[in-house]
Amino acid sequence: MSSMLITGANRGIGLEFTRQYLAGGWQIYACCREPEKAESLHELAEHFADLLSIHRMDVRKSEEITDVAKALNGAPLDMLINNAGIVDSYGRGVFEGKDDPDLKNYDFDLWLDIFETNVVAQGRVSGEFADNVAASERKMVVMISSGLASIANTWQAGRYAYRTSKAAMNMLTRSIGAWLEPRGVTVITIAPGWTRTELGGPNAHNSVEESITGMRKVLDSLTLEDTGTYWNFDGEQLPW
Numbered sequence: 158m159s160s161m162l163i164t165g166a167n168r169g170i171g172l173e174f175t176r177q178y179l180a181g182g183w184q185i186y187a188c189c190r191e192p193e194k195a196e197s198l199h200e201l202a203e204h205f206a207d208l209l210s211i212h213r214m215d216v217r218k219s220e221e222i223t224d225v226a227k228a229l230n231g232a233p234l235d236m237l238i239n240n241a242g243i244v245d246s247y248g249r250g251v252f253e254g255k256d257d258p259d260l261k262n263y264d265f266d267l268w269l270d271i272f273e274t275n276v277v278a279q280g281r282v283s284g285e286f287a288d289n290v291a292a293s294e295r296k297m298v299v300m301i302s303s304g305l306a307s308i309a310n311t312w313q314a315g316r317y318a319y320r321t322s323k324a325a326m327n328m329l330t331r332s333i334g335a336w337l338e339p340r341g342v343t344v345i346t347i348a349p350g351w352t353r354t355e356l357g358g359p360n361a362h363n364s365v366e367e368s369i370t371g372m373r374k375v376l377d378s379l380t381l382e383d384t385g386t387y388w389n390f391d392g393e394q395l396p397w
């Protein structure tokens with residue numbers, strides 16, 4: 158049976174990944190900050206009691222990451238999905254052009270928070286579970302990036318923290334990829350597309366079902382030869 162650990166599994170993209178892989182018969186270690194409030198996950202657990210376990214993990218708390226690793230006790234992980242993430246423009250309509258690009262007005266503490274969550278934590282989680290992934294059949298680490306991370310595609314002011322954090326996450330993908338390639342682990346980064354979640358907002362183009370169906374198709378198609386590559390949910394390879 159294939160297995161997966163995913164962070165930020167309680168809502169949005171993480172929850173839909175959990176739903177779809179459970180329906181495909183995968184064993185899922187669903188991680189979230191507050192399991193006691195993760196109602197949607199508990200509803201899923203009622204139907205998939207043998208396949209789904211729910212674990213407490215704030216990706217910024219190393220002791221919680223270690224506790225989950227201890228609970229897994231070396232179990233193989235076919236896929237690790239680093240999904241948890243935060244953004245600097247909730248409710249500000251950045252996609253509608255309402256973001257304030259003036260750096261003088263920027264929240265620099267939030268920038269650090271975003272880097273810790275979207276980059277440093279992803280490195281910490283990947284390091285903690287690298288042996289579990291290397292012990293599996295599929296051996297895949299997935300970073301949930303963004304189209305906004307593409308340096309080549311960007312000539313737009315604003316959203317500095319999110320863009321720089323996801324671009325750094327892309328670099329992390331390349332570096333972790335080179336580290337783990339000798340162990341046969343494929344490490345890739347993928348953009349879910351603009352998706353209707355709390356983060357994406359109600360005007361986004363894609364439903365979570367469309368986004369995750371697309372990403373699963375891309376992930377299914379990738380092999381070790383693709384390690385260190387950057388994809389869009391629709392199968393297009395994105396420029397760095």
Ligand SMILES: NC(=O)c1ccc[n+]([C@@H]2O[C@H](COP(=O)([O-])OP(=O)(O)OC[C@H]3O[C@@H](n4cnc5c(N)ncnc54)[C@H](OP(=O)(O)O)[C@@H]3O)[C@@H](O)[C@H]2O)c1
Pocket residue numbers: 164165166167168169170171189190191214215216217240241242243244274301302303304348349350351352353354355356357358361
């Ligand atoms: N939606 C889009 O249009 C879009 C586009 C490009 C990329 N993405 C990326 O897709 C990923 C998922 O986003 P989403 O759209 O599903 O957003 P979302 O609905 O806001 O969900 C974000 C998830 O991340 C979790 N999270 C945040 N900080 C965390 C922490 N410190 N530790 C553990 N979990 C934490 C949240 O948990 P809580 O409930 O505890 O806050 C929640 O489960 C993110 O990495 C995001 O950058 C989304």
